[in-house]
Amino acid sequence: MAIKIIVMMKQVPDAEEIFIDPVKFTLNRAQARGIINPSDENALECALKIKDQTGAEITVLSMGPPAAESAIIECMGRGADRGVLVTDRVFAAADTYATSLTLAASVKNLGEFDLIIAGESTTDSGTGHVGPGVAEFLGIDQATYCTSLHIENDALVAERDLEDGTEVVSIGLPALATVLISSNIPRRAKLRLKIDALRKGIEKWDHDTLKLPPEWVGIKGSPTVVGALKIPEERKRAAKRITVDQLGELVKELGGMGLIKTEEEEA
Amino acid sequence: MSEFDAIIVGAGPAGSSAAIKLASSGLTTLLVEKADPPGSKNVSGGIMWGNELGGVLPDWEKDAPLERYVISKGTGLLTSDSLISVDFRSRKFESRKTGYSVLRAKFDQYLANKAKSKGATLVTGVTVDGLALKDGKVAGVIQEGDEITADTVILAEGVNPRVAISSGLRPEIGDKDVAIGVKQVVKLSEATINERFNIRGNSGFAGEYVLGFLKNGVKAGGFLYTNKETISVGAVINVGTLRADNETHSFEIMDQFVNHPFISPYLEGGKMEEYSAHLVCEGGIGSVPKIYGDGYLIAGDAAGFSYSNGLIIQGINYAITSGIAAADTVIEAKSKSNFSSGMLRGYEDRLQGKYVLKDLKKFRGIEEVTWSNLAHKALPDIAEETLFNLFYEEGIPKRHLMEIVLSATKKSGVKKTDMILEAYRTMRRM
Numbered sequence: 001m002a003i004k005i006i007v008m009m010k011q012v013p014d015a016e017e018i019f020i021d022p023v024k025f026t027l028n029r030a031q032a033r034g035i036i037n038p039s040d041e042n043a044l045e046c047a048l049k050i051k052d053q054t055g056a057e058i059t060v061l062s063m064g065p066p067a068a069e070s071a072i073i074e075c076m077g078r079g080a081d082r083g084v085l086v087t088d089r090v091f092a093a094a095d096t097y098a099t100s101l102t103l104a105a106s107v108k109n110l111g112e113f114d115l116i117i118a119g120e121s122t123t124d125s126g127t128g129h130v131g132p133g134v135a136e137f138l139g140i141d142q143a144t145y146c147t148s149l150h151i152e153n154d155a156l157v158a159e160r161d162l163e164d165g166t167e168v169v170s171i172g173l174p175a176l177a178t179v180l181i182s183s184n185i186p187r188r189a190k191l192r193l194k195i196d197a198l199r200k201g202i203e204k205w206d207h208d209t210l211k212l213p214p215e216w217v218g219i220k221g222s223p224t225v226v227g228a229l230k231i232p233e234e235r236k237r238a239a240k241r242i243t244v245d246q247l248g249e250l251v252k253e254l255g256g257m258g259l260i261k262t263e264e265e266e267a
Numbered sequence: 268m269s270e271f272d273a274i275i276v277g278a279g280p281a282g283s284s285a286a287i288k289l290a291s292s293g294l295t296t297l298l299v300e301k302a303d304p305p306g307s308k309n310v311s312g313g314i315m316w317g318n319e320l321g322g323v324l325p326d327w328e329k330d331a332p333l334e335r336y337v338i339s340k341g342t343g344l345l346t347s348d349s350l351i352s353v354d355f356r357s358r359k360f361e362s363r364k365t366g367y368s369v370l371r372a373k374f375d376q377y378l379a380n381k382a383k384s385k386g387a388t389l390v391t392g393v394t395v396d397g398l399a400l401k402d403g404k405v406a407g408v409i410q411e412g413d414e415i416t417a418d419t420v421i422l423a424e425g426v427n428p429r430v431a432i433s434s435g436l437r438p439e440i441g442d443k444d445v446a447i448g449v450k451q452v453v454k455l456s457e458a459t460i461n462e463r464f465n466i467r468g469n470s471g472f473a474g475e476y477v478l479g480f481l482k483n484g485v486k487a488g489g490f491l492y493t494n495k496e497t498i499s500v501g502a503v504i505n506v507g508t509l510r511a512d513n514e515t516h517s518f519e520i521m522d523q524f525v526n527h528p529f530i531s532p533y534l535e536g537g538k539m540e541e542y543s544a545h546l547v548c549e550g551g552i553g554s555v556p557k558i559y560g561d562g563y564l565i566a567g568d569a570a571g572f573s574y575s576n577g578l579i580i581q582g583i584n585y586a587i588t589s590g591i592a593a594a595d596t597v598i599e600a601k602s603k604s605n606f607s608s609g610m611l612r613g614y615e616d617r618l619q620g621k622y623v624l625k626d627l628k629k630f631r632g633i634e635e636v637t638w639s640n641l642a643h644k645a646l647p648d649i650a651e652e653t654l655f656n657l658f659y660e661e662g663i664p665k666r667h668l669m670e671i672v673l674s675a676t677k678k679s680g681v682k683k684t685d686m687i688l689e690a691y692r693t694m695r696r697m
Contacts, residue, residue, distance in 0.1 A: 033304060074392065191299060191410035194390045 002055040003173075005047045005153060006107060007080065008118040008134065009040040009062045011071035015123050036071045039119030039181040044178050046149045047117050048079045048187065054151060057081050059113075061106055063091060063099060069202055076197030077189030083202035084110070090207050090214060095222035096125075100133025102217050105210045108139060115156060116176040120145060131178035141178040143169055147183035271297045271388075274408050274494040274598050276395050276430055277372075278379040280315075281567025281586035281593075282423030286382035286389075287323040288594035293538040294601060296387040297415065298379065299408070303392030305373025310450050310545030312490050312499055312580065314473050315374075316366040319587035324381060332377050334368040334494035335471025336360065339464070340546045342578045343491065344647040347480040350529040351650045354474075355385030361470070368471050368492045368499070369583075370452070398434045398563070404606075405434075419597045420563045423590060426546045427631065428569035432589050436563065437556035437570075442506040443634070444550035450501035453537035457496050463533050464493055475580060478502065478524060479647025483512040486536040486643040489524040490580070491533065498534060499526055503547055503580070517544065548573040548582055551634040552627040558618075559611040564593040573624055577637045585623050592617040593664040636696045641689035652678060 013032035036044075051057050058073040062068050063086040072083035086106050094102065094128035107116065116135070121128035128144075143158040147166075150157050156175045160167040161183070207217070215221060242250055254260045275282045276534035284299040290417070301411045302308040303580035314337060319692045320327040337358045343352025383389040399407035399414045407416035408430075422431045426445060431437045455463075465473040471493040480485045486502040509515060525534055543580050548554075552586060554571035558564060596614040600606050618624040636642065652675035657668065 034308075045599065067424055074378065077393070100496075136435060190413060191393045191395070191408070192391060192413035193679060195388060198388055198390070 002057050003050070003114040004112060005050065005056050005058045006110060006113050006116045007044045007047050007058060007060050007075070008116060008131070009044065009075060010119075010122050010124075011035065011062065011064050011068040012035045012037045012122055012124040018124075018176075034067055034071060036074060037119050037122045037124075039121060039179060039187040041119075042181060042183050043074055043119045043177075043179040044078060044080065045184045045186045046177075046195055047115075049184070050149065050151055051079060051116075051241045052260055053056040057190070058102065059084060059110060061103065061110070062086065062196060063094075063103055063106070066204075069204075072202050073194065073197045074189055074202070076196035076202075076232060078187055079190075079193060082198070085202055086205045086210070088206035090218045091220065093219040094217060095130035095224035096127050096133060097223055098219075100130050101137055101221065102210065102212065103130065104137035106205065107134065108194035109205070109210060113150075114173045114175075115151075116140075116147065118176070118178050120178045120180045128178070135176040138174075138176070140174050140176055141171045142178070143171060144178045146177045146179050149177055149179070170202070172256050217241060269407065269416040269418045271295045271407075271415070272601055273297070273419045273421060274299065274415060275421045275423055275426055276408065277423040277567070277569070278302075278382070278391070279375055279423060279425055279567060280378060280583045281310065281569075281572075281590035282421065283375065283378035283382050284320070284323050284590035285421050285423065285566060285594040285597075286387040287378070287385050288591050289597060290382055290387040291323070292386035292594075292598050293386075294383070294598065297417065298387050298389045299381050299393055299395055299410075299461060300379065300389070300391045302680040304372070304376045305379040305391060306372040309375060309449055310543045310547075311369075311371045311583065312448075312450070312492055313369055313371055314492055314500065314580075315369050315583040316579075316595065317584040317620045318364075318579050319584045319591070322587070322591045328364070330377075332369070333371040333469075333471050333680075336364045337366040337368070337473045338466060338470035339472040339676060340579075340639045341472065341474030341476075341491075343474065343475045343476045343648055343676060344479050344487045345524075345527055345529070346647045349526075349655070351647070351654060352474075352476070363446040365565075366473065367406065368473065368494050370494055370497070371501075395430055397430060398436075403561065405448045405560070418562070419600060419611070421566055421593050421597070422563060422569050422588075423566045423586070423593075424569045425549045426568040428565070431556075431565055431569055436565065436608050440546070441554075442510065444548070444554040444561060445546040446506060446549040447504045447509065447517050448501060448547035449504070449517050449542070449544045451500060451521070451525065452494075452537050452541040453498045453534050454496060454498060454540045455498060455534075455537040457650055459536075460493050460496070469495070470655065475578065476524075476530075476660045477577065477643055477647060478611075479643060480507060480523065480527070481520065481643075482517070484508045485515045485520065486638050487520050487524075487582075490579070491530065497540060498537065499529065500530070500534060501675070503549075504646065508638075541630075547633060549637075552624075552631050553634070555624075558597075559608060559614045561608045561611075562606050564596060564611055564614050566590045566593045572623055574596075574633075575637055576629065576630065576633050577642055585626075588621055588623050589618060590625070591620065616663065630696060631633070633636060633696050636693045639689055639693070641681070641686065645679050645686070649675045649681075650674040 011034045017032035056115045058080040059082040118131035146158045148159045255262045272294035289296040324514045339356040341354045395411045474491040476489040492499040523562045548568040566589040572585035656671045
């Protein structure tokens with residue numbers, strides 16, 4: 001029997017189209033189009049590669065507003081078999097703790113599974129908490145910072161990209177893996193699959209489906225308090241056009257500004 | 268049995284209008300668009316002239332994302348030092364609206380979503396590779412090796428119709444068929460725009476200019492349209508003359524236009540929100556291919572439906588009208604279960620009955636006037652010299668207007684006979 005993979009995906013505003021409100025310090029995402037969180041695209045691609053090789057049944061699980069449906073359809077257009085959107089006003093404004101808990105409950109509600117794959121972090125918050133959080137709530141093993149995944153002898157073999165090199169780990173199923181951004185080239189959706197996805201549609205789950213205590217979800221279930229938000233100061237940049245014979249002067253100038261060290265100084 | 272009654276390639280004004288009509292009539296319709304969302308790859312000016320949308324959306328004026336209605340239409344000649352323009356402004360446009368500025372990223376999304384709400388299957392972010400053929404007839408589309416079948420395919424791919432070209436349904440785009448459009452969207456406050464253009468409420472300005480200051484042989488026009496809180500400004504550049512000149516680049520023409528002493532004050536202090544470039548449909552009837560055949564129709568820019576006479580540039584209205592006419596034809600074909608070339612010929616007949624093909628035929632050769640040496644190289648200088656001499660008081664005996672014009676013409680180096688011939692041709696064709 002084909003293994004069952006759950007891909008956790010979040011729809012995020014296109015980072016190229018959002019800006020920070022200079023007065024209220026909030027993200028203005030009203031005009032930004034919704035896209036699949038970039039590393040979640042890589043997570044889905046990992047799942048699709050496993051499906052290509054050994055066969056798999058892929059469910060895309062997302063939590064978010066109803067508009068996230070289009071991102072799930074896009075995932076199904078690339079080859080996912082089923083789409084579930086967990087959407088309810090009471091889930092809104094959840095921090096990473098409440099989100100992980102709600103998603104873990106959703107995974108349980110999906111029934112049996114072998115592998116959960118998620119992007120390492122999202123572009124609209126970037127904590128990297130949710131993948132590991134779901135693994136903890138489910139009590140399963142996890143491999144983080146992965147660049148490639150495959151299934152060998154009923155175990156997950158994952159390549160992890162760490163600071164001092166690459167680590168290859170093998171962990172028993174069921175397991176959860178988070179995948180780094182740009183670790184593969186996500187495929188494009190196919191017309192055939194998108195038409196089928198639109199016909200099939202997605203499942204929408206709400207609070208009544210999951211039946212979690214209200215104080216566990218949404219803003220009530222979120223222990224995080226945002227103290228302050230700061231916009232990093234934009235680095236000042238300068239450019240100068242020079243010819244090759246002016247290189248010496250440029251080196252001196254940059255040395256004088258303390259931006260580079262010249263050999264004489266080092267000696 | 269086909270999977271869909273109709274597949275439409277391209278969710279611009281032509282494709283979405285066709286889809287709205289087809290889906291409203293109960294036909295199973297697939298609308299495929301490469302951009303996501305629709306309109307996000309578009310570089311239209313753009314003013315939508317006319318009331319064509321009423322044909323499929325009676326309430327469009329109330330709920331479409333329109334920017335401003337045109338109350339003031341400018342047409343002018345720009346030289347390095349001067350602007351010679353006619354600015355027609357009329358309260359008559361208040362009660363009888365002739366055109367609206369639109370931002371196509373919003374507008375195309377609105378139209379595509381209308382098609383979806385009428386029941387069409389809308390797939391975005393997917394590019395169709397080619398046409399599926401069966402017994403020499405178009406029987407659907409091909410995408411990544413999959414065949415999706417339909418009784419009829421409407422190609423509304425826009426100005427660079429790759430599917431129609433690769434399928435041999437129309438020739439490759441030539442220099443005469445298109446121009447290069449370069450556009451900026453500049454953000455300003457609504458109040459500033461109102462003040463600078465002397466407009467109020469949701470009324471707006473649409474201006475088109477001959478860029479007579481360009482050196483070498485390059486010919487180009489400029490446009491300036493007001494939106495609610497932005498200004499769309501851009502250049503439309505003739506491809507042949509640009510190709511012939513290695514010195515000039517399209518972005519420099521754009522820079523010269525927006526920095527012109529009589530254009531830059533409109534844009535001053537604005538923040539550039541978009542910078543884009545695209546081909547623009549320009550060819551006239553000479554660029555229109557065969558627009559129907561066994562199992563297919565071509566609509567909008569893909570069919571070369573646009574109109575420009577130097578005073579006005581139109582395309583969206585032609586796209587919508589042709590999209591609706593294509594849909595009407597498919598609906599009739601469906602009722603008779605006949606999708607042959609002979610049946611779909613009704614599309615051309617429908618367009619003959621409307622202004623789309625009538626205009627293109629009547630104004631055959633207009634593109635030669637729009638891009639003539641007279642309009643781009645001689646007229647701006649002659650007009651500047653004439654008006655300068657007319658209005659400049661230097662305390663010497665005055666001359667008759669005709670004398671001034673003749674001496675200005677002589678100075679411009681244009682032969683009198685050429686001038687008369689060109690002027691005659693312009694009057695005839697315009």
